Amino acid sequence: MSSSLYSPDYSAQTVLLCEDSPEGIFSAIYTAYERKFSPNYTKIELLPGENYQLFTEYITVEGDREKAKKVKQTIDKRFGGLTSYVIWCGIYSKERDKADIIYHTIARGLSKKYRGELTDFLQDPYIMMLSKIQKNVAKEAHHYKGFIRFAQLDNGILFSKINPKNYILPLVVSHFSDRFSEEDFVIYDENHHVCLFHERRKESYLYLPEKEEELHWQKIEERLSKEELEVRGLFKTFHQSIAIEYRKNLKLQQNLLPLRFRGNMIDFL
Amino acid sequence: MEERIAQSRFELCKGKYFISSGEEKGNSNLSLQQKLEILTDAAKYDVACTSSGINRKGKAGALGNAAACGICHSFSADGRCISLLKILMTNHCIYDCKYCINRCSNDVVRTIFTPEEIVDLTISFYRRNYIEGLFLSSGIIGTPTMTMELMYQVIYKLRKEEKFNGYIHVKAIPGADPFLVTQMGYLADRMSVNLELATSEALQELAPNKHRKTILAPMRQIQTGITENKEELVLYKKAPKFVAAGQSTQIIIGATPETDYQIMQVSESLYQKFELKRVFYSAFVNVNQDTSLPSPMAGPPLLREHRLYQADFLLRFYGFEAKELLSEKKPNFSVYLDPKADWALQHLELFPMEINKVSYSMLLRIPGIGVTSARRIVKARKNGKLNFEHLKKIGVVLKRALYFITCDGKMMYPTKMEEEYITRNLLYEKENLPFLQEGIQYEQLSLFS
Incomplete structure (x- = not known):
């Protein structure tokens, strides 16, 4: 994220380093409060940390389930649904400075300086930043609701591979499990090495696959049945015939459906 | 059975x-x-x-x-x-x-x-x-x-x-x-x-x-x-x-000689009397090469379609009425300016508007301020007076709005409240159209005729 958007008018004197997971980030926030660090002189960075600075104390915080849980409860209790949704989106973001932004947003909220929904105070640079990264995550998740393409495997399972920038799977779970509750499906996020499993009429869950499983999935395209390829052919026919020649506008198409999504979409293969 | x-x-x-x-x-x-x-x-x-x-x-x-x-x-x-x-x-x-x-x-x-x-x-x-x-x-x-x-x-x-x-x-x-x-x-x-x-x-x-x-x-x-x-x-x-x-x-646009005013009046009554969710406008493509209809060589009237959609949104979300935007005397939308900017220029007596005071429905009438920006302004100004810096921070785009607003009584730059001056400046900022990028030509009309 460009530093011009927010330039802290202080240099941090303590930097907490944590791993890039909800548990890690929440534990770091817990530690900052536990040790009574002032938010004005504290920063949280994701491991392995940014450029090291002079006159700064670096503390590495281990992820701790209990601590993280307490922070989560505080967020739910103090901020209400919308703000906690925004914070969660922030946690799933690809941005490296998300931990710091979330920490300072929470600090603002707990300082009782603002009344009403915390996310409305966009004048505050941290809240504005959080709102920006949240939009980016939510937008990508919404895109994937439409752009995910399933392939039916021989055993009837629907399989999809995606390459999102942000960690969006948790944000699309409810959509897809509701829509395809009667199906068995897998959505495999190649970038974050995680996948979403859904078994017919059961709860969905996220699963961290083994290396071999991932290799197996990456080659799944080569083993599709003839029927599956036929359905794809039909959709490609539809996709091509629906365009109006007189209105052809590839640039507009690319603005609305950026190239990075197309690698996994059969519409363009 | x-x-x-x-x-x-x-x-x-x-x-x-x-x-x-x-x-x-x-x-x-x-x-x-x-x-x-x-x-x-x-x-x-x-x-x-x-x-x-x-x-x-x-x-x-x-x-x-x-x-x-x-x-x-x-x-x-x-x-x-x-x-x-x-x-x-x-x-x-x-x-x-x-x-x-x-x-x-x-x-x-x-x-x-x-x-x-x-x-x-x-x-x-x-x-x-x-x-x-x-x-x-x-x-x-x-x-x-x-x-x-x-x-x-x-x-x-x-x-x-x-x-x-x-x-x-x-x-x-x-x-x-x-x-x-x-x-x-x-x-x-x-x-x-x-x-x-x-x-x-x-x-x-x-x-x-x-x-x-x-x-x-x-x-x-x-x-x-x-x-x-x-x-x-x-x-x-x-x-x-x-x-x-x-x-x-x-509604098919451009196959027959109706004016934009007629079309907007029809849309308005469809929204009001028939409670439709949407009216869609389809730029006419002469697929049959029918000689009694406009030639396909000129391409579909995409700009006109775009203007109608803009006006349609003004009817549905911005509280405008068809007769405010157009009239018998001025039956078509401007080629150069979007309908809202066009309206504002005809009603300069209402501007500049004070961001910290005017109601939500008036905020919506400022060119360059849409539903999202207006909502953000209303929320943010509860917490104190807003200045231009704040507006930028909460994501309001000032490129076009700056000619029509004041913050705490001041305009962003010294601005003459003159139609011609503002028009010139607005035209200088190129409008973001979805289709001109591919070089589709449209008929040029004289703006000040």
């Missing part, structure tokens, strides 16, 4: 029509792929293809749900969103509308989908997340009632037998038995009847078989149905829903 009767009726209709037209020969061996190609191509000029307006959760044993915001699944080469499987049931048609590629006097390959084919396509596309649902339209085969009956069979099969719970948008065929329209309404999410042309004279000229009255009748029927259904739902929560996502229509 009911289904068997329906099925035999389908064969009967098909047989009757084909015997009378004698066209079955030679086309019967079209593959599914060819049929899909023909019937997609024939449906593509219909623009009313959104999947929005209804939130519906999935059901046990059923496939699919619906999201009110609408979901785009892909974009075609013309940059339009693909969310529904948009097809005609058949491109056979007894009508001879001059603008339509499927008119009966055209020599094109004709074909018809069987209900099973449409159902299979929809389900197999939907399961793979290619589409959000089905958009079914049709040419008129036999009679309007017969056509509607065939379409009803498709939708019935899809909803009741295959338990398809995704989005369905169906055209109501003007002139069909009202009973069928009602039955269809309980299965479809959205229905639409195309108004086709803004005035009844134009309709008479280009579509001699269609009449304004027969088009408005099903529209009124659906509206009444929706209103009654709402009352029913108040009394009994589980009453079946009727056209829950509302109805829409489309």
